[in-house]
Amino acid sequence: xxxxxxxxxxxxxxxxxxxxxxxxxxxxxxxxxxxxxxxxxxxxxxxxxxxxxxxxxxxxxxxxxxxxxxxxxxxxxxxxxxxxxxxxxxxxxxxxxxxxxxxxxxxxxxxxxxxxxxxxxxxxxxxxxxxxxxxxxxxxxxxxxxxxxxxxxxxxxxxxxxxxxxxxxxxxxxxxxxxxxxxxxxxxxxxxxxxxxxxxxxxxxxxxxxxxxxxxxxxxxxxxxxxxxxxxxxxxxxxxxxxxxxxxxxxxxxxxxxxxxxxxxxxxxxxxxxxxxxxxxxxxxxxxx
Amino acid sequence: xxxxxxxxxxxxxxxxxxxxxxxxxxxxxxxxxxxxxxxxxxxxxxxxxxxxxxxxxxxxxxxxxxxxxxxxxxxxxxxxxxxxxxxxxxxxxxxxxxxxxxxxxxxxxxxxxxxxxxxxxxxxxxxxxxxxxxxxxxxxxxxxxxxxxxxxxxxxxxxxxxxxxxxxxxxxxxxxxxxxxxxxxxxxxxxxxxxxxxxxxxxxxxxxxxxxxxxxxxxxxxxxxxxxxxxxxxxxxxxxxxxxxxxxxxxxxxxxxxxxxxxxxxxxxxxxxxxxxxxxxxxxxxxxxxxxxxxxxxxxxxxxxxxxxxxxxxxxxxxxxxxxxxxxxxxxxxxxxxxxxxxxxxxxxxxxxxxxxxxxx
Numbered sequence: 001x002x003x004x005x006x007x008x009x010x011x012x013x014x015x016x017x018x019x020x021x022x023x024x025x026x027x028x029x030x031x032x033x034x035x036x037x038x039x040x041x042x043x044x045x046x047x048x049x050x051x052x053x054x055x056x057x058x059x060x061x062x063x064x065x066x067x068x069x070x071x072x073x074x075x076x077x078x079x080x081x082x083x084x085x086x087x088x089x090x091x092x093x094x095x096x097x098x099x100x101x102x103x104x105x106x107x108x109x110x111x112x113x114x115x116x117x118x119x120x121x122x123x124x125x126x127x128x129x130x131x132x133x134x135x136x137x138x139x140x141x142x143x144x145x146x147x148x149x150x151x152x153x154x155x156x157x158x159x160x161x162x163x164x165x166x167x168x169x170x171x172x173x174x175x176x177x178x179x180x181x182x183x184x185x186x187x188x189x190x191x192x193x194x195x196x197x198x199x200x201x202x203x204x205x206x207x208x209x210x211x212x213x214x215x216x217x218x219x220x221x222x223x224x225x226x227x228x229x230x231x232x233x234x235x236x237x238x239x240x241x242x243x244x245x246x247x248x249x250x251x252x253x254x255x256x257x258x259x260x261x262x263x264x265x266x267x268x269x270x271x272x273x274x275x276x277x278x279x280x281x282x283x284x285x286x287x288x289x
Numbered sequence: 290x291x292x293x294x295x296x297x298x299x300x301x302x303x304x305x306x307x308x309x310x311x312x313x314x315x316x317x318x319x320x321x322x323x324x325x326x327x328x329x330x331x332x333x334x335x336x337x338x339x340x341x342x343x344x345x346x347x348x349x350x351x352x353x354x355x356x357x358x359x360x361x362x363x364x365x366x367x368x369x370x371x372x373x374x375x376x377x378x379x380x381x382x383x384x385x386x387x388x389x390x391x392x393x394x395x396x397x398x399x400x401x402x403x404x405x406x407x408x409x410x411x412x413x414x415x416x417x418x419x420x421x422x423x424x425x426x427x428x429x430x431x432x433x434x435x436x437x438x439x440x441x442x443x444x445x446x447x448x449x450x451x452x453x454x455x456x457x458x459x460x461x462x463x464x465x466x467x468x469x470x471x472x473x474x475x476x477x478x479x480x481x482x483x484x485x486x487x488x489x490x491x492x493x494x495x496x497x498x499x500x501x502x503x504x505x506x507x508x509x510x511x512x513x514x515x516x517x518x519x520x521x522x523x524x525x526x527x528x529x530x531x532x533x534x535x536x537x538x539x540x541x542x543x544x545x546x547x548x549x550x551x552x553x554x555x556x557x558x559x560x561x562x563x564x565x566x567x568x569x570x571x572x573x574x575x576x577x578x579x580x581x582x583x584x585x586x587x588x589x590x591x592x593x594x595x596x597x598x599x600x601x602x603x604x605x606x607x608x609x610x611x612x613x614x615x616x617x618x619x620x621x622x623x624x625x626x627x628x629x630x631x632x633x634x635x636x637x638x639x640x641x642x643x644x645x646x647x648x649x650x
């Protein structure tokens with residue numbers, strides 16, 4: 001559906017377009033262009049000479065393993081968030097009444113009022129050797145000694161990441177479920193489908209755009225996160241943004257930007273694939289009959 | 290095979306609101322039955338209970354005498370054509386039509402042939418691979434019908450399926466429903482607020498109002514003997530007159546309105562306080578001057594209605610009635626305030642209960 005073109009539409013379009021160009025595209029262009037410049041370690045100075053040294057630097061000092069482990073963490077977190085968020089969104093949208101759904105949405109949103117730092121730190125109190133979880137498990141007699149792998153481990157990092165970014169999966173899913181006419185589910189039931197069949201044959205396919213949007217949001221947030229790894233990760237645990245921060249300390253912009261460019265390419269690739277396969281853009285379109 | 294339905298003292302309450310209030314109804318196997326009423330009358334609530342999409346607060350719903358209250362929608366021998374059609378947008382026409390059969394375990398050529406038969410039945414042969422989202426309104430309607438009928442249901446529920454179609458398509462699909470009912474022999478239940486649909490299709494119909502059934506009858510009976518003032522008005526008998534008194538002479542009841550008497554058919558109601566005289570406009574005529582047994586009424590005005598003209602006439606106490614006269618009739622002599630004689634054909638006036646009559650209208 002295209003809106004009728006007003007004569008002033010180009011005038012109205014200009015400010016947002018300028019904002020997007022200035023705030024979004026320009027920095028990205030600088031990132032990509034500078035990643036191909038050269039850096040002099042003796043002066044910490046960068047020169048506009050074409051060089052692939054930045055990209056070569058990714059292969060040094062195990063930096064590429066940090067990128068890979070970041071992508072794996074992001075993938076795992078996004079997947080786990082979807083597994084938790086889908087039933088949550090289903091419950092909020094289809095099962096809860098109006099009041100309960102508002103309460104549930106508030107409960108999902110309220111943790112966002114505190115900073116990532118505080119929330120990550122609070123997980124230390126839960127997962128630590130003398131934390132809530134270990135105490136409970138010991139009191140219940142399920143373990144004899146505190147579990148060490150609960151904190152300062154990949155487990156703790158993933159828990160922290162899920163807790164931080166779960167709403168980014170929940171809300172796109174809710175949005176996509178709201179677009180599904182409940183009579184579709186009634187019709188499936190009418191034709192003999194039980195709960196699981198109507199879920200897999202009707203609701204999942206029709207919410208695919210929300211599933212992918214939720215996945216992408218969490219994925220992108222995790223790739224850009226640092227607090228959770230710093231607060232909850234084990235010794236030597238790293239993640240792309242922490243690594244970039246380290247590199248920036250010596251003003252090695254080409255290397256930092258080369259890492260950023262690689263991450264950008266992965267994310268853009270994901271967006272393109274998602275749009276191609278799941279119709280991501282349909283989530284924001286008008287509902288057509 | 291066609292299935293009969295027994296609705297036994299069913300109520301459905303939403304908090305303090307009674308969507309259905311002690312409804313009892315028998316629908317015969319193979320019947321085309323219509324639930325007619327304005328929005329909010331409870332007709333859709335009743336349909337949901339029959340389809341299994343909702344549970345009644347009290348009472349029983351039985352199919353062929355067996356209580357199905359505990360049976361979920363996906364286990365009932367019922368299929369529905371939804372008001373919004375609810376065609377699955379991510380499936381082709383054939384996938385939509387074959388959805389229920391695939392759940393029953395059909396596949397391969399037997400599935401394909403059943404789908405094709407169903408599409409032939411609704412005259413959409415060859416539409417299988419098409420995208421349901423870009424079909425026309427009438428075609429989408431047919432796909433929804435095929436999707437329900439391919440299941441060979443004992444009961445087909447039609448929930449206002451013609452709402453949103455233009456008039457021509459409406460008539461076309463209406464004829465289609467009649468044809469398919471004869472072809473399949475299933476029990477059809479249509480929910481509608483459109484009287485034309487109800488009258489032209491139904492073997493019997495129920496007029497509902499505020500969660501209750503006002504009358505269940507064959508369509509023609511509603512006009513011959515409306516159960517009460519509400520039903521009479523609902524089906525378009527707008528002239529409802531309050532009688533001053535009712536006398537019976539030689540087995541013929543006569544009502545007196547503003548000093549003039551007219552013969553009425555009374556089926557038991559004789560209490561002038563609790564009854565009104567319903568007058569069918571098609572059984573009134575302008576009599577020649579001085580004709581016997583006619584009313585003398587004052588012209589209030591005429592309204593052009595297309596194929597006919599409404600002539601509004603008043604009694605001396607202010608009550609009015611409307612006669613349909615030919616659109617090109619000479620209305621020059623019908624000046625406002627003039628008195629004209631009106632004749633009544635047999636059974637033009639029926640005495641009905643005043644239940645549902647607006648107060649002091």
